Amino acid sequence: MTRFGVVRVPGTELSISRLGLGAARLFAGRELRSSAKIVEAALLAGVTHFDTAPSYACGESEVALGELLAGHAGTTITTKIGAYGAIPKKTANAVAYRTLLRPALAAFPALKASLLRLRASMPRAQSIPKAQHILLRSQVTESVERSLQRLRRDTIDILLVHEPAEVLLSDALEQVLIDLVRQRLIKAYGLGYGGPVDAINPFGAVLQCAAEASDRERSPQTNTLRIVHGVLRSPMNAGRDIASLTARARLERALLSIHNGAVIFSASSAAQVNQVALNRI
Numbered sequence: 001m002t003r004f005g006v007v008r009v010p011g012t013e014l015s016i017s018r019l020g021l022g023a024a025r026l027f028a029g030r031e032l033r034s035s036a037k038i039v040e041a042a043l044l045a046g047v048t049h050f051d052t053a054p055s056y057a058c059g060e061s062e063v064a065l066g067e068l069l070a071g072h073a074g075t076t077i078t079t080k081i082g083a084y085g086a087i088p089k090k091t092a093n094a095v096a097y098r099t100l101l102r103p104a105l106a107a108f109p110a111l112k113a114s115l116l117r118l119r120a121s122m123p124r125a126q127s128i129p130k131a132q133h134i135l136l137r138s139q140v141t142e143s144v145e146r147s148l149q150r151l152r153r154d155t156i157d158i159l160l161v162h163e164p165a166e167v168l169l170s171d172a173l174e175q176v177l178i179d180l181v182r183q184r185l186i187k188a189y190g191l192g193y194g195g196p197v198d199a200i201n202p203f204g205a206v207l208q209c210a211a212e213a214s215d216r217e218r219s220p221q222t223n224t225l226r227i228v229h230g231v232l233r234s235p236m237n238a239g240r241d242i243a244s245l246t247a248r249a250r251l252e253r254a255l256l257s258i259h260n261g262a263v264i265f266s267a268s269s270a271a272q273v274n275q276v277a278l279n280r281i
């Protein structure tokens with residue numbers, strides 16, 4: 001039992017902590033030490049669920065979690081299939097931003113908020129929706145085998161179809177996932193959206209998507225575990241009442257809003273994890 005409480009994935013014996021850490025910013029290699037500080041802070045605060053994907057952190061996130069959670073019994077991991085795309089390379093500029101500029105900006109939140117507002121106001125190239133593609137059995141099983149190797153585990157707790165709008169959610173794909181559960185290579189499966197999701201056809205027992213102000217009016221579902229993300233990143237898109245809240249208050253509010261569900265957040269330093277999660281009663 002963690003101090004955030006746990007939620008059960010419907011139809012399974014699997015429970016995860018209600019507050020989870022997103023590992024999209026956890027790098028391995030020369031940045032493993034800073035990733036280790038973030039993961040240790042999360043574990044110390046009582047967070048035992050972690051969310052990753054083969055494409056996160058230029059492909060290094062799963063490797064980092066595999067190394068850092070080895071020997072930590074009771075931790076659970078979500079990873080994903082699909083949305084592989086081209087994994088960006090670790091450029092010197094990107095590393096310098098992560099290791100120098102971002103921590104410096106975190107110390108000046110007002111300046112950081114102004115820069116983010118400026119960036120948000122700049123015109124952006126319109127993203128063209130990608131055509132739906134078929135995920136073949138061989139692609140899914142190869143991806144799961146590689147994830148298990150990188151994560152150093154025998155079983156993946158939750159496997160999500162990453163950005164499902166780009167994937168054909170067929171009966172054949174669901175059968176592949178059911179077979180993986182039968183083989184005990186995964187414990188549960190579902191869908192992982194980057195944006196908000198209202199209603200969709202059921203696919204598995206987990207629905208992960210962006211948090212919304214309307215989450216608090218949503219009645220809990222009995223057959224699907226809802227996991228939300230994006231609670232800290234989007235205060236500028238939210239109403240004034242939310243934008244003025246501290247990061248910790250925003251997470252607390254999200255945990256209260258999402259009945260019988262879970263919230264994942266990410267952080268780029270141990271200090272940020274401590275601010276939102278440590279000594280929570």
Ligand SMILES: NC(=O)c1ccc[n+]([C@@H]2O[C@H](COP(=O)([O-])OP(=O)(O)OC[C@H]3O[C@@H](n4cnc5c(N)ncnc54)[C@H](OP(=O)(O)O)[C@@H]3O)[C@@H](O)[C@H]2O)c1
Nearest residue numbers: 022024192193194229230231232233247265266268272275
């Ligand atoms: N398709 C999917 O299933 C999907 C899609 C998107 C995300 N996700 C998952 O959700 C996780 C979280 O998503 P997210 O990173 O977009 O959202 P988020 O948790 O809302 O935002 C994280 C950012 O908030 C800032 N932050 C963290 N702690 C803070 C603090 N104490 N004070 C002030 N600012 C703080 C940091 O920004 P700075 O780094 O700039 O300091 C951090 O990187 C991801 O890591 C990923 O695992 C899944």
